[in-house]
Amino acid sequence: MKRLAIIGSTGSIGRQALEVVAGHRDKYQVVALAAGQNWTLLLEQIVAHRPQLVSVATEQAARRLGESLPPGIKTEIYWGEEGLLAVATCPEAQVVLTAVPGILGLSPTLAAINRGKDIALANKETLVAAGSLVMEWARRQGVAILPVDSEHSAIWQCLDQKPAGSVAGIILTASGGPFRRSNIDLNLVTPEMALNHPNWRMGKKVTVDSATLFNKGLEVIEAHWLFGLDYQQIEVVIHPQSIIHSLVKFIDGSVLAQLGLPDMRVPIAYALSYPERLPGVSPPPDFYHLGNLTFEAPDRVRFPMLDLAYRAGREGGSCPTLLNAANEVAVEQFLAGRIRFTDIFRVASQVLERIPSQPVSSLEDVLLADDQARKKAGELISSIKH
Template identity: 50%
Template sequence: MRIIPWMNTNEKKKIAILGSTGSIGTQALQVIEEHADLYEAYVLTANNRVELLIEQARRFMPEAVVIANEDKYEVLRDALADLPIKVYAGAEALCQIVQERPVDVVLTAMVGFAGLRPTISAIKAGKAIALANKETLVVAGELINRLANDYHADIIPVDSEHSAIFQCLAGEVSPVEKIILTASGGPFRTFSHEQLASVTKAQALKHPNWSMGAKITIDSASMMNKGFEVIEAKWLFGVEPGQIQVVVHPQSIVHSAVQFADGAVKAQLGMPDMRVPIQYAFSYPLRLQSSFERLDLFRVGTLTFEEPDTRRFRNLALAYEALHEGGNMPCIVNAANEIVNRAFLEDRIGFLQMSDVIANTMRKTSFVKKPTYEDYLQTDAEARRIAEEYVGAC
């Protein structure tokens, strides 16, 4: 990883936040506010939450804002008409704004497949990527790695688990034997298969440790989020699927660990606070002082670890299957998961039926061994259509 040039200057680091109104985006703004002498919110974007985007723009005074939903452009433009802030709308504007010359880092905090295209655009502009949109690597990991290498773009993970691994690898030159991804187990860790059949979205949205958006919280409850992190880890750290082990750790204190060739294991510990990995991605290779809560091991008391149950939480097994299969199969899984996630939140499908729909979509969608970007787009559309058909039949 190259040391980013701005560290040797007195200029503020200009951050473009894709998804500033979401959980990661709002916490990133807290980091920027705490270190206003180092960081500047240069671009803020949102999909639909125009009122919050307006509030953020008036508070942080970015150079530009983008609302992906073009129907809300006039509301945004009129609300900021008295300020010298450029206002844009639409998917194309998202891709163009991240290529602006002054932008130093693009925080990809959008949720889902929608984050792929603007991330590619930022990579092609040679921007440093603070990656919080895991679907980008899940869908197109091989393509993203190739582009990052071709355009000399740094990718620094923001997910707490991958940030932990990244920190454990800092300064290491020895071979990695195994990556240990920790998982909280979510709100249904101790539920039986019979209990899982009747859980509600209200129950699923109550994560025991983390405050996240609805989509990621449901993915965490179903363990698809952890499955996606397994796929993401392969592309970020260049390991094989058999070298990635998921361990259920209910306390969410050990964020992940790395086992090396000599058997030594390095782990990164801390409070479950996403501002820490966000700040580290912004400040790498330095660590900045912060006001965040400190870990008190005496208060934590006990740390426990369990093997995940892939019979009750089938999504984790499906993610491993997709990773082994390769090609466009992870893209298929992601598309199907976005459909069932929304269907569950809309009370159109049961918790266990989500895995059934994903598995059926994997079998029915056209498989492409060596996909291009266009193949990913076609796969996403086909898999979504098929998954919706299965949801309708549930």
């Protein structure tokens, strides 16, 4: 029986993780859950899984949740940052699934690592903003970082303890998002259009990142830290069908790929069950009716956020932290209708130009760079006039 804590239980990944758990109650016990404002869904999860403690974003949500708990359920309720840390460091938890978007996932992830808990990582911004810090803490504590992103899970499965010297490089696949073949002027893209992903159903922030290809840029930086690869060893290819989730190239010229339907329950289940596999998580692709699998190079002119991520990763230091924070602010403002889709790149690139990269050796360094980038992004956005 593996005991789990889930940070982001009411989001897309968190809900699917609980589906996996519900199908294998003989293998998993949920001991702690953290959600945002959606206390009504969290209440349903409490009734279904009976965790020892939960957390919500605000005191008001915590109060309403407490008032709604059925008689006989003794779950402790926390809120805010204290609540996130309580869930991350729950003494009974062996594995912590971090599935909240953005920099919000960093502090609880580091807290869980510091308590010696394995991390099922579905928050790519954690490694983008603080990759050297997270991996060093994990090595020091003997903690496993188990990738949950479908692409990194695919790489992990293909590598499967093969000698590092046998690997020539990796290829991350990308769907291309909703505007891959669209002739629309990207200046005219609305939030509703950007959120209409052709293959995946994800949270709003990651869906917009997919539309700009920045999500793939984040994955490039994440892969650098997860697998110890140089950036020239990490390629991106557009694969619209999202059946091949990523590939590994070996020095003898062979290539291994991991295939599956676009179903996040598979990488979630693999991270939670490793090194075993759980039966019946998802049906396999039907190769008799699958049709063609196609590949093409990403359009780096139309979608410049990908190369901006490569640049930040190569520069290192606080540069990825600055870029991640600037993008978070810009995406939020785009979704609110205050800036254009193309302004996301404009804001992010100008933040990198105006704030010098600094060495990162502590959580305080990361949070300082994050704060600087958010303030500068806010200033730039306030000056945009259309």
